[in-house]
Amino acid sequence: xxxxxxxxxxxxxxxxxxxxxxxxxAGNGGRxxxxxxxxxxxxxxxRWELIQDAHxxxxxxxxxxxxxxxxxxxxxxRLGSDGVWLNDLHSSNGVxxxxxxxxxxxxxxxxEGDLLQFGSVQLVFHRxxxxxxxxxxxxxxxxxxxxxxxxxxxxxxxxxVDDDARSSSTRCLAAATQLDPWFADVVVQQVVNEPYRALxxxxxxxLGIVTRWALAARRRxxxxxxxxxxxxxxxxxxxxxxxxxxxxxxxxxxxxxxWQPYALGTAPALLLGWLAVAVDIWVTDHxxxxxxxxxxxxxxxxAPDPLSSRARERLTAVAQRPAGNLIVCSHYYPFAGSGxxxxxxxxxxxxxxxxxRPEGGxxxxxxxxxxxxxxxxxAAARGxxxxxxxxxxxxxxxxxxxxxxxxxxxxxxxxPLTRVDPRVMRAMPDGLGATRRSYVSIEIPAWSGQLVVTxxxxxxxxxxxxYLEWSAYALLPMLPEYYAVxxxxxxxxxGSAVRAGAQALSRLLPALLGAPRALxxxxxxxxxxxAHRRRQRRLIRGGYQFDYGAQHxxxxxxxxxxxxxxxxxxxxxxxxxxxxxxLLNTVGDxxxxxxxxxxxxxxxxxxxxxxxxxxxxxxxxNDNRVKAKYFHNSGxxxxxxxxGSGGGGGARQxxxx
Numbered sequence: 316x317x318x319x320x321x322x323x324x325x326x327x328x329x330x331x332x333x334x335x336x337x338x339x340x341a342g343n344g345g346r347x348x349x350x351x352x353x354x355x356x357x358x359x360x361x362r363w364e365l366i367q368d369a370h371x372x373x374x375x376x377x378x379x380x381x382x383x384x385x386x387x388x389x390x391x392x393r394l395g396s397d398g399v400w401l402n403d404l405h406s407s408n409g410v411x412x413x414x415x416x417x418x419x420x421x422x423x424x425x426x427e428g429d430l431l432q433f434g435s436v437q438l439v440f441h442r443x444x445x446x447x448x449x450x451x452x453x454x455x456x457x458x459x460x461x462x463x464x465x466x467x468x469x470x471x472x473x474x475x476v477d478d479d480a481r482s483s484s485t486r487c488l489a490a491a492t493q494l495d496p497w498f499a500d501v502v503v504q505q506v507v508n509e510p511y512r513a514l515x516x517x518x519x520x521x522l523g524i525v526t527r528w529a530l531a532a533r534r535r536x537x538x539x540x541x542x543x544x545x546x547x548x549x550x551x552x553x554x555x556x557x558x559x560x561x562x563x564x565x566x567x568x569x570x571x572x573x574w575q576p577y578a579l580g581t582a583p584a585l586l587l588g589w590l591a592v593a594v595d596i597w598v599t600d601h602x603x604x605x606x607x608x609x610x611x612x613x614x615x616x617x618a619p620d621p622l623s624s625r626a627r628e629r630l631t632a633v634a635q636r637p638a639g640n641l642i643v644c645s646h647y648y649p650f651a652g653s654g655x656x657x658x659x660x661x662x663x664x665x666x667x668x669x670x671x672r673p674e675g676g677x678x679x680x681x682x683x684x685x686x687x688x689x690x691x692x693x694a695a696a697r698g699x700x701x702x703x704x705x706x707x708x709x710x711x712x713x714x715x716x717x718x719x720x721x722x723x724x725x726x727x728x729x730x731p732l733t734r735v736d737p738r739v740m741r742a743m744p745d746g747l748g749a750t751r752r753s754y755v756s757i758e759i760p761a762w763s764g765q766l767v768v769t770x771x772x773x774x775x776x777x778x779x780x781x782y783l784e785w786s787a788y789a790l791l792p793m794l795p796e797y798y799a800v801x802x803x804x805x806x807x808x809x810g811s812a813v814r815a816g817a818q819a820l821s822r823l824l825p826a827l828l829g830a831p832r833a834l835x836x837x838x839x840x841x842x843x844x845x846a847h848r849r850r851q852r853r854l855i856r857g858g859y860q861f862d863y864g865a866q867h868x869x870x871x872x873x874x875x876x877x878x879x880x881x882x883x884x885x886x887x888x889x890x891x892x893x894x895x896x897x898l899l900n901t902v903g904d905x906x907x908x909x910x911x912x913x914x915x916x917x918x919x920x921x922x923x924x925x926x927x928x929x930x931x932x933x934x935x936x937n938d939n940r941v942k943a944k945y946f947h948n949s950g951x952x953x954x955x956x957x958x959g960s961g962g963g964g965g966a967r968q969x970x971x972x
Contacts, residue, residue, distance in 0.1 A: 714864020
């Protein structure tokens with residue numbers, strides 16, 4: 316029996332007593348304990364009364380916390396005769412009890428006024444009172460909850476969304492940090508070393524978990540390089556001693572130098588170096604990849620915690636700002652994190668002409684707002700019914716101008732918010748020159764996250780014309796080597812050790828000679844990152860203009876140029892075509908429902924569909940590259956590519972300083 320659960324309640328719950336605990340809490344006068352939301356601010360004051368023997372808190376719990384950084388089943392509360400007990404259900408981001416992280420399966424008893432934190436949601440526990448248990452009912456009586464579907468109440472609930480922390484994308488990105496030192500450096504640079512800028516959303520992946528694994532890989536490589544540098548210095552010192560000892564004999568005609576003692580002296584150093592390289596290979600290959608990051612063993616809670624206090628604080632700040640409906644962009648890349656642009660069009664629609672009356676004449680068109688059209692489009696997109704479909708209205712803001720609005724950036728020396736009230740979003744000006752624009756965003760992940768298609772639709776009314784703007788982007792599968800974790804053959808620990816020893820023989824000399832350079836490069840990068848943060852801090856605190864915008868996501872840096880399989884390419888084409896057609900039909904129905912003649916719109920719609928079919932064939936070519944008219948690359952960013960390689964596959968951009 317769980318601590319704190321009385322036997323009577325357990326028997327009644329087991330007998331199916333509607334899940335309601337009937338035992339009386341000591342000292343509460345017969346009233347039930349309850350939780351009150353402290354943060355985020357738009358939910359502050361929401362209360363849940365604890366009326367059952369057990370409550371599950373999470374995105375799918377009976378106490379529903381609809382925040383992306385909260386797991387489906389995050390934590391459990393159990394009521395007993397001796398109080399209320401809180402238990403972490405192996406959640407991704409953990410549970411904080413008065414600022415202290417709980418260990419899973421080790422419940423603690425709550426006392427009056429305890430502060431509980433689940434991701435970015437903070438709750439306060441009270442021993443007695445009354446509350447509400449249905450957030451959706453509470454939402455109808457309070458301001459809209461940006462973490463829940465917005466718009467009219469007739470909207471259908473969105474299809475279920477997988478837990479990002481447990482997704483295949485998170486696991487493969489974490490494995491990529493172990494396999495590719497460059498990618499681990501990019502992750503740390505993008506997340507840890509940019510404390511003031513917004514982060515590009517990583518669709519379908521948990522950024523915090525990937526960063527934890529990247530930091531662990533860098534620590535392991537640092538330890539290996541330090542050992543190798545020490546051994547290299549020992550070898551050099553031993554050679555120097557030998558040269559100095561026999562310096563006089565080099566000038567003789569017949570020098571007699573016995574190098575055997577010195578050669579034997581370097582043998583232990585080389586043996587230790589081989590052992591250091593072999594241990595690093597074995598730990599990476601067996602303990603990390605095979606034991607923790609394969610599909611059947613992966614557990615998000617096993618991600619190692621960072622040792623640096625700065626990294627811990629940064630990851631806490633990242634967890635408190637999960638990707639939401641506010642995207643702060645940089646320069647000419649508004650849809651940060653979305654990948655390659657694969658389609659775009661715009662369409663001006665005449666909305667001045669009414670529909671024809673049966674008795675003759677035309678009806679007067681009914682006025683409407685773009686917000687009403689967005690509500691209908693969101694509902695229609697959710698009605699597509701695809702698994703893991705994510706639909707919401709998002710606000711895109713230029714990073715150089717976000718500081719002008721305190722609703723988006725309350726504190727200048729912190730990153731911008733990631734979620735705003737929909738009413739704030741729709742109050743933004745949308746004329747020419749607007750630096751804050753809202754779009755309906757439709758995100759369709761497929762193939763276990765290998766493919767993510769994201770479409771953006773914007774509507775603007777200008778003097779009797781409805782202007783539609785459409786852009787579509789795709790995140791293609793990651794580089795093939797990043798999926799190596801799923802192709803590892805079965806090996807025992809001993810077998811992996813033997814293979815690691817064999818591989819270390821060929822890697823010893825390059826690793827030994829490259830250790831000084833690797834450590835120097837790491838130290839130089841750390842100094843440059845610290846100087847970069849100081850410059851940013853001076854700009855911000857001095858009141859100068861600063862670009863808070865996100866650039867590229869870590870998923871984009873890992874992205875390849877190949878579709879991988881023929882069927883994935885066809886699914887990309889189908890997702891674009893069917894979603895586009897569905898939304899255009901919805902726009903036509905919306906116009907007709909407002910008494911607006913849609914004849915001109917139907918002609919434009921037909922042209923769009925025909926152009927899509929003709930110009931956007933996403934079938935796989937002989938080299939398995941995406942074939943699309945609007946395939947877009949922003950120049951300095953090459954998915955899966957290093958700078959200077961022309962953006963081709965297998966080349967990557969160096970991590971920004």
